[in-house]
Amino acid sequence: MRSLQLPVPGGTLHALRFGDGDRIAVAAHGITASAMSFRAVARHLPGGWSLIALDLRGRGGSADVPGPYGMDAHAADLAAVAEHLGAPVALVGQSMGAYAAVRAAARTPQLFDRLVLVDGGLPLPVPAQFDADRLLELTIGPAVARLRETYASVEAYVDFFRAHPALAGEWNDDMEAYVRYDAVGEPGAVRSRTSTEAVYADGRDLLVGAASFGDDLRALAVPATLLHAPRGMLGQEPGMLPQPIVDHWAVQAPLLAPELVADTNHYTILMTDGPAERIARRLTAPA
Template identity: 30%
Template sequence: MRVPVEGGDLAVEVHEGATAPVLAIHGISSSRKLWNRVAAHDLTLVTPDLRGRGDSADVPGTTIGRHADDMVRVLDALELDAVTVAGMSMGGYVAVDLAVRYQDRVRALVLVDGGLPMAAHAQLTEEMFTAAMAPQIAARQRTWSFDEYLSMRATLNPLTDVTDPLTRECYAHDLAPDGQLRPSADTLLADARDVVFGPSRWRELAVPTWFVHAEWSTGPDSAPAYTVEQAASFAAELGVLHEPVLINEVDHGGTVMTAAGAAVTAEVLAAALG
């Protein structure tokens, strides 16, 4: 379906399952197809393409706050008063903003390897940020065939199975018909800056919250986005946060894009729905 927002219409897909609806918000360089494997666990997921991504690629403008405002329009269009919200990576930061500013629309929150402050972000300067984003920007300055893009993703995300139909569908949705990657470099940079340098309101959360995090960041034995100790410190400080759930032997993307990661994430979603 298409949902009117400021500047255009968002594409929204509803995966029908056996549960109450969950609004599932994807990460910074992904799309609604990120949730394919989690949806396969008989969950009812409402999965929008955020502005600048997927079939919402022509909707201009960005920022975490604007994405959160868009999510309210999605809930309104589906006549959903309050739902459980899941956010993966950048989607977690959008979910936090949504839960703080529109608390009456969020009954519970599930953050998947995102949404809470990353220690690495606190150390970034603008120069370091620009250098870190250079490969993403370079990838958007060329065109890709689907096979070339799959090969690149297999290198970047070695734990995902690029022969699997659900994974292939997800990656195919990243490419525009002309072979350009979505989102654009400008959109990617604007959202990334907001995540890294923007204010975080996670301490203001007042809804029941679950946090799922990966053992690794990009491939086996890589340093995680969140350590076990960092996750425990969030739970100690934030009274609404349940005991964090570590998914062993998966990386950041693997939390939702591998069979093992999606199974744990779906189990935590079921707990939040309960």
């Protein structure tokens, strides 16, 4: 694993490169996550491949990269990275990163030869009339509250995650590495590196622009695999993408092939070995 700085509109993004192969896969993470969330997937890449996992604007090593945020901005960053690395490349996105990946693939299909979506990328139904701020607090409020907390030490921050209901039963070294990568600050004031401004802006965009992601899916000219989990962010059923929504978009988007990954939740689908190996296979399988 080594660090990279990659040019994007208005600045540079930090990324982690796993592997030294000539075939390239680019990865986009979730709304409060970082490049390190793809560590398990990278370990399962076949020979000849490298995974370039981005720290999106406002996260990880790109925490100080300013906006604009939102899926248009993240998609433009993904396109710039693909061009810089030598397109076409494979593209994978998890959770929020899946929405950015769908948009990038729909708008610049010449830059990507395959797309893997991990528990994200499908429009979620929102009420016809809704208060975006209120809905934001209900959906991402708990995550933002965690970003504002401080911890006595990095170990205390790790312990907080180790007790998370979606992680506790399957805690592993990849999850611990992810949490340690996210931690910043002096003892007594350790916190997440993720920008609350970025999370709110991106969360608002996902809600207000929900219908536009359906347009992106219908416009796809790149083969796409959707791997989705039966359980959600707290390890509960249903998952982030309930089966009726998956079934609907499997019909609406002809190039989308959904696969349920049994016995996973929103996090373990990415950061445990069996599912991570499956993501790697879908990402690197011969066309």
